Amino acid sequence: MKVKNFHDIDYREMCDIQRKEVSEVISGGENRILFPDFNHIMTTGRDFKKTDLLVTDNILSSLGVKVFAADRGGNITYHGPGQIVCYPIIDLKHWKKDVGLFIRTIENVIMAVLSKLGIASLKKKQLTGVWVKDKKIASIGIGFSKWVSYHGFSLNVEPELYYFSIINPCGIKDAEYTSIKKETGKNFSVELLKGYIIDELECCFNKAAALAY
């Protein structure tokens, strides 16, 4: 898979880039993984309700947080420094045309990465994402066009968890969030973690894996 990194990129600009990358995969291009780094932003999915944003526009503004509507599923989430955001652009026509299985597989990818760091994580029924006990460590929101995926997931490495407290992340009231740093007390390099993510995505979405389903 091709891998592309985008450092401190504007969200709208990233959406334009993503659309172009998706078009290339729809036209038969190679699957790819995009890693955009965003400054403090909130993104909202199609299930967003205004009541899940717990502060006023003025407070958001004073925090320097911008809110963007995204063409993905799910509710509201936070992106910012100390997080890995990953957009796997995968053609499911060459894998398995199954939206639910794709999301569960993304959860498995994140859990496998966390397992390498010594973190035991879990999935919860009806609550998409990855959890460490009752605390959420990774959020997922996906879109599909012609069975090619876009958007993806965010994994908390060591973000400022305060930003999750001013929203009901993914629409969950009183949700607590955690991070790799908080769970292990260790500093893992982002490049090492991205390497683990790439390995797991390549393993799960190659042609041999498709035949196994």
Add this chain to the structure above:
Amino acid sequence: MVEVVVPDLGEDVEKAKISFWHYEEGDKVEKNDDVVELTTDKATFNIPAPESGIITELCVEEGEEVEVGEVIAFIDEENEELELSSEDEEEEDTNF
């Protein structure tokens, strides 16, 4: 007349919601252009037009739930051909 049908989205997905239509009734659509966006749990899914033509009917309102296999719109591909042939005639006329 061609039907736009909610496809099989996989084992766990029986229902979805219409997020929004990319087109309105009477609009011309090209084959494989995304016609409608559905929302399932944590995912949006765009359904492409099965054929080129004119959208004659959107059967479901935005925000409503739909089931796998349900017909949600109709495209008149003959209308598309008629429109194209009349355009051709116009072009021919200007050549004389």
